[in-house]
Amino acid sequence: MGNEDYVIEMLHIRKEFPGIVANDDITLQLKRGEIHALLGENGAGKSTLMSVLFGLYTPEKGTIKKDGQEVHIKNPNDATDLGIGMVHQHFMLVDIFTVLDNIILGAEPSKFGFLTKADARKRVMELSKKYNLKVDPDAKIQDITVGMQQRVEILKMLYRDNEVLIFDEPTAVLTPQEIDELMKIMKELAAEGKSILFITHKLNEIKEVADRCSILRKGKYIGTVNVADTTKEELSSLMVGHNVSLKVAKEDAKPTDEVLTVKNLCVKSKNHNKDAVHNVSFRVKAGEIVCIAGIDGNGQTELVGGITGLENVTNGQIILDGEDITKKSIRYRNTHGISHVPEDRHKHGLVLDYSLEDNMVLQRYFEKDFNKAGLMKRDDIRRYSDVLAERFDVRSGEGAKTIVRSMSGGNQQKAIVAREMDRDHKLLIAVQPTRGLDVGAIEYIHKAIVNERDNGSAILLVSLELDEVMNLSDRILVMYEGEIVGEVDPKTTTLQELGLYMSGAKRDHRKEA
């Protein structure tokens, strides 16, 4: 008989994928009313385990118990019937549907098959109020921020009255404020008696909300600890098997020549009639890391788009190393000193159906190292890719010829970082370079960025994560509603001050040209 204290017990779960055992004899016990964190490197098998619990995968071995009774969860319907809900790592939302439609989908109130949305709307608004999850029920998903999408996912679970809630990396895409809110909500929910499984790579968050934490490593179960009795360092070494340093070690910057100068830049918004980027001016020098901080959606994407050429600039000037590149093609910018780790790795960064090696030369295939008279030099490309993968620890099932789609998000990201760092550049633009990575990987990438700086690159970092911003940058520019509202020094500023700038409560009247 199982222990009655546990709402969910997953016993000896084994799940195989071709060529890999994603979960190997994993046991996980979830107490009623607790927040239970699940920790592990990229590809450790966390998402797989949760998908098993939610009925998306059928395990090869093992049993699942709900309230001590053995249950068979064959599909999400079974999971829902058992009161299990999940917020997926990659949101399960239909873009063109409204918020309300997404929430009710699959559990629609209806009369004779016809939707009766009025009741649903009332219920959703009540829930939204009760948990302080602000949403606009009639907005389309494609038009709302990631944060709001997250709230929609949570409302989906609440709407279904689930008692076991799974959050798969919910914070990877949220702003600090949103993370705080989410933590509050999770605590509230737990207090109400709901049990929560929480996947994250961020140890702070585990320390803040979780009661216990189970650790997976390479598909195997390592152990479960009481969070209160452990330190972050202990957790991270449990996860990766050795000690990791959580603080970026770096010397003071020694800025030299000016590499990037942006003057009065304006970029039109796709969503509204105003400029997404309005009259922005700043400079980045070789040997320094300048960070653009701000809440998501304040024009960072468009600013980077303007500099890299992905978006049309309506006004202003971009000068790279003394040369005006405002009107130059993307190819020109790529080959004249700009490296760019893009914000959305799937949309821009990778051709998912190409192999790793082909992605490694995405901007360089035509160079004479890889191209002879229009023919690809396959051997050289392979060799190059292997070297990069080795150096940046990019792991993939079949080496250089692995199709990138099948690689984990973390490794996909590492591949991009490797590619961009290795390309000749004067300026490295890194947008959220560590989004969704495990601490080991983050450490590695941070080190690499600092290394780049020390080797004389100018770095423009765009990040939503304040930890990263504070740790990594030499100067911080804060963007709010398309304008740069302040410049601060990370050594002297506080999180509070940054927050004030980011929310628009404070602004400098800077002059820079």
Place this chain on the structure above:
Amino acid sequence: GSSKKSEKQSEGSSDYKIAMITDSGDITDMSFNQTTYEASKAFAKDHDAKFSYYKPTEDSDEARIASFNNAVADGYNVVVVPGYLFANMIKSVAESNPDVKIIALDCGEGDFSNDGSYKLPGNVACFTYAEELSGYMAGYAAVKEGYKKLGYLGGMAVPAVIRFGYGFLQGVDAAAVEMGIANEVEVNYIYGGQFSGDSSITAVMDTWYKGGTEVVFACGGGIYTSACEAAVKAGGKVIGVDTDQSGTIAKTYGDDSLCITSAMKGLAPTINTTLQAIFDGKWDSYAGTFSNLGLVSGDDPSQNYVQLPTDTWSMKNFSVDDYKALVKDLYDGKFTVSNDTKNAPKTTIKVTTFDNIH
């Protein structure tokens, strides 16, 4: 299954084995392929000869030659082919297959060479028809019957269809001029671009009938269906082609008076006579000849290869006797009808020519 019937007759005892090759249409095209097929098959059955038909894979000389070779390889020694398209096939296979007799219908000297320089080998007999006479009679009759607004709906503009059409125009014109109503009589003239009806063609016919057209000469395979459909709705009439179509039309559309007459041509009799000649050992009279079949008698129209059907005569103002008189005049050369397919005939009446439908 489709086989039961044919199986019985498939192993013939005759020395002659008859094959037919279709042109671009199928043997169910309600036009010359079908007539040729039915006549040859019936003949073979009556004479206990093996029969089969061959359908080329495409509409090309190469494919027609392939079908011919295929038939010969299967042991057939009499090959019946309908249509001018076969001229090139004959040119390339006739001489190298002297033991195979070829009967070509609707295939004239001009189809082989422009200047008549081609000499037909002894194992080939070619027949063409004076469709222009048949069309002439139909047109003449219709106007005499009292119709003033007429239409001509051809299938595809191939020589036989054109001759029917141009003959029709000449007949209408002659009658109108004779009656002194040339300024009142009008003809709409169009080709459907195919040998079957469809909604586009029906729509055009609807427009014609609604616009006052009283009778349409539907000239080409199954294209009459579009004319009939529109005619039924508007109380118009049609004229059939090739065989006496009044029966089929009456049966299909439940209206005995829908088809006022048909411009016939005697494909079936030609096939019967020629095949009979082969079986009787009298091939020599056809060997290597081009025959243009038209009027053979001024007094007994039913002997002619082109005629209107008298058995199902339904016209009132233009009687069978009037028809006989017309045939006599034509036979005597009192009226001359041009068989030119290159240039449309000059007429006093107004002819409106439309673009092909497809």
Place this chain on the structure above:
Amino acid sequence: MDKKASFFRKSSVQTIIASIICALLGILVGFVILLIMNPSHAAEGMGAILRNFFKYNQSSTTLLYYLGSTLVKAVPLILCSEAILFAYKAGLFNIGAAGQYTVGILASLYTSIALGLSWWVCVLAAIAAGALWGFISGFFKAVFNVNEVIAGIMMNWIGLYLTNIVLGGKKVMDQSTSKTYNILSTNPKALLPTFLSDLFGHNQYMTIALPITVIVAIIILVVLNKTTFGYELKATGHNKEAAKYAGMNATRNVILTLVISGGIAGFAASMFYLTGIEQYSISSSVPGMGFNGIAVAFLGGLHPIGAIVAGLFIEYLTMGGQYLDTNYFNPQVADLMVAIIIYLCGFVLFFRNLMNKGKTKALTNVNDESASDKKKDANDQEV
């Protein structure tokens, strides 16, 4: 390198085996249909289709002649499927190949008959016409975001009507027979030079179109898999945004892909009509060649060389239909069989998975894996 090569071979062997299984199954189903129609002659009928031109085994000249004919007729089919698979690899579904083929006919026949030009000019004209048609679709796609399928369908019809107007004119079409004039008699220098004609029973339609087709297939293979140009096109096809990010000119690539694809389709038309084997007559629907090309492209595993084999196979069966004894079966049965085989090609992936799987695993698992297998496929083709 070696490891890669052997892996490639293994997986391509699987594809070939799976394709063969589908073909055999199709023939089996075809046989069942013959059985239903006429049980006592079904075996004989099947035999006739499969024996095909080998029925002329008495005379090797005739046999070779008809072997040649099958090759000649397979040429446009193969080229159309090359056109389609080329675009498909670049992420575009060129359903407009049918229309590009049609304007290819227009250009080849107008230049050869009405203008009396030499064959190579006519070929170039056909390529240009097809390319222009492809360009229009591509332009609408790249500049106005018009779905290439709908643009292709529209251009098919526009091309058809335009062809009907132009080729229906007095200069090209014999008004009294409703067919275009024969090139042989009007302008023999527009006929493609013959090739191995004497070897194939003096088949005058055996022209340089045959070796050219093979060369085109090889060029496509090389371009797609070995060149930076192919790399770019495929990248644009898979992920337009990423291609843009990488500095590729996505707009230009979309247009260029359809221009090339259209050029090949137009070229296909010239390689057929300039042999003089067939005359054009006014048509109320777009020639089926472009659509059949889709089927052949897939039957050939979307591989340029596979398309050659598939095209020959389909043409062989189609030609086989004429050897059916019409007393027992109507000739359309062969078309039905071909269609069934093409339908069954859709199951190639399934059969391949079955082979990978071994006997014990259940169907659902097969399905689970098919996606990752597809990715492996892509990998093979990239190599």
Place this chain on the structure above:
Amino acid sequence: MILLIQYTLIFAAVLILVALGGMFSERSGIINLGLEGIMVFGAMAGAMVMVLLPADASKATIIILTMLAAAVAGVLSSLFIAVACINFKADQTLIGTALNMLATAAATVIVKAFNTARSDGTDFSAKLDYVTGHKAFLLHIGELEISWFIIIAAILLVCSIVFFYKTTFALRLRACGEHPQAADSVGINVYKMRYAGVLLSGFLGGLGGIIYIAAANSTWHFDYGVAGAGFLALAVMIFGQWKPERIAWSAVLFAVFRSLSNVNSGIDFLAKLHIPGTLYNMFPYIVSLIVLALTSKNSRAPKAEGIPYDKGAR
């Protein structure tokens, strides 16, 4: 003018139904290039029923049974797509094309066998005559002759609009075409919904087929298939941006031009212009290309269409 309306209604009815069929299929995530084939099968079954019904069958019987047969045949033939594309994850483009080829060949063979059997071996054409059946559908409103087909198509259009926007089922269907994983994660059976989408397209496509051949004709030659009407409907669907009410308008636009090409000589001012008929034929395509160019900036196909659903993949 009356004729223009009449033929516009007929062509529009066909295009609307078939395009709606395509829409439901694509909304569920399956590209249906086989509409042409489905139409052929629907047309064939409907025509056979009209041929077989006794001469004294009542109008209502004829109408109901004919439509039923066409719809059922359409649904059955769409199974060719559903089974291959949903269960076996076959390529949707290939299967659609194959179905088109299959349909024309099969219809020719079947109708020939049907005629041969019925006529005791004297008629083996691939043609069916259904004059009585065709007449049973006719209906006169003043001078305008319309057909029950059109009324039924109009009713189905209204039903489709309501169904599409107002029902639980359609919401789920649409989710499957956009983000099947999301649908799956809330317990919707993606396979079932896709079946529903494809079968619906079979139902509507089959009806479209019978209307195409029987609303203005009383004879059909099945060796000619339906001459591209299915592809035209596909164009109408894309033109209508996968939305039922827009599809209706696009269909009418196409239909107006299509019928103009045939009846222009009956409209005085057009007849005077002497525009060649072929130009009229080209018109709807040219016009819609231009309109598309102006309206397509934001048009978007269902996101997941064409991709076989795979539980394991993401």
